[in-house]
């Protein structure tokens with residue numbers, strides 16, 4: 001059954017990063033927004049592991065740059081850990097084959 005969600009100036013179809021950013025920036029300008037998405041579940045994979053400087057500037061404007069930095073640092077730590085594991089495996093393989 002259709003549900004009434006009220007009135008707004010802008011209706012955003014799609015609540016991915018573009019829709020979410022648009023909702024934040026329009027909201028900051030005092031424009032009332034409703035954002036909807038066809039998906040009812042959060043996407044199961046991380047999709048903000050690497051953020052470039054432009055994205056960080058936009059996050060900063062939206063007030064979320066610190067959270068973005070933490071995500072980047074966690075991902076960097078994970079990648080360094082994986083690289084160290086791979087390096088150790090390679091060293092063990094070298095020893096095994098006497099290279």
Ligand SMILES: Cc1cc2nc3c(=O)[nH]c(=O)nc-3n(C[C@H](O)[C@H](O)[C@H](O)COP(=O)(O)OP(=O)(O)OC[C@H]3O[C@@H](n4cnc5c(N)ncnc54)[C@H](O)[C@@H]3O)c2cc1C
Nearest residue numbers: 013014015016017018019037038039045046047048049050
């Ligand atoms: C596994 C993975 C990892 C990634 N990692 C990174 C990363 O580390 N850094 C990075 O910068 N980028 C990453 N990306 C890319 C990033 O996720 C995309 O560039 C970004 O999501 C695009 O945002 P968007 O809002 O344009 O589209 P989307 O994220 O696709 O959002 C569109 C939304 O609109 C909804 N929608 C579509 N049609 C309708 C409709 N008719 N009605 C209602 N809702 C609708 C969809 O359900 C979706 O939620 C990754 C992508 C994947 C798949």
